[in-house]
Amino acid sequence: MTDLPAGPRLPSLSPLLRLAFIGSVATVIFLCLLPGRDLPDVGLSDKLEHVIAYVGMALLGGLAYPGRRPLLWLALGLPALGIAIEFCQLFVPGRSAEVADAVADTIGVAIGLLLVPLARLVLDLIVRRARS
Numbered sequence: 797m798t799d800l801p802a803g804p805r806l807p808s809l810s811p812l813l814r815l816a817f818i819g820s821v822a823t824v825i826f827l828c829l830l831p832g833r834d835l836p837d838v839g840l841s842d843k844l845e846h847v848i849a850y851v852g853m854a855l856l857g858g859l860a861y862p863g864r865r866p867l868l869w870l871a872l873g874l875p876a877l878g879i880a881i882e883f884c885q886l887f888v889p890g891r892s893a894e895v896a897d898a899v900a901d902t903i904g905v906a907i908g909l910l911l912v913p914l915a916r917l918v919l920d921l922i923v924r925r926a927r928s
Contacts (some may be wrong), residue, residue, distance in 0.1 A: 809923070811861035820853045821877070828881045832890020846900035846905070850874060854908025859915055871909055875902040 827849075838845065857870045878901030879883070885891040 806853045809861065809919070813856060817853065817856040817860040820849075821855050824849050824853060825877075825881065829884060829888055829891075831888055843896060843900040846878075846897050847904040850878065850901045850904025851908040851911070855911055855915055856914030858909055859919065862916070867909060868910065871905060874905045877901065878905075 824898070854870055854874055858867055861867075861870070875898070878898050882893040882895075882898050885893050914915070
């Protein structure tokens with residue numbers, strides 16, 4: 797059985813993925829700390845929004861920073877970010893902290909990190925085809 801690629805073979809893709817990861821983290825923090833009245837309604841359940849946001853961050857982080865150690869940091873750091881945001885929401889008008897939101901964040905991180913090897917494989921195939 798072959799090893800999955802550690803990351804995309806296209807060197808210029810890594811900075812773009814890192815920028816996308818940082819942007820996704822900043823966007824989630826910004827949206828989560830908006831006052832309740834300013835929240836955009838996207839028509840999804842609150843918990844599903846949390847799962848989707850954290851899947852995206854974990855997936856982008858796993859692609860941007862390949863390797864076992866960065867994946868471990870993402871697995872620990874992103875749920876910690878979710879908990880910190882929930883705590884901060886205690887001080888935001890119209891927002892409240894919920895343990896269920898932190899659980900949804902953690903589920904999203906787990907799903908995102910499980911998708912990283914598949915996403916790396918797909919990116920690697922795309923890069924190979926683009927080069928040939």
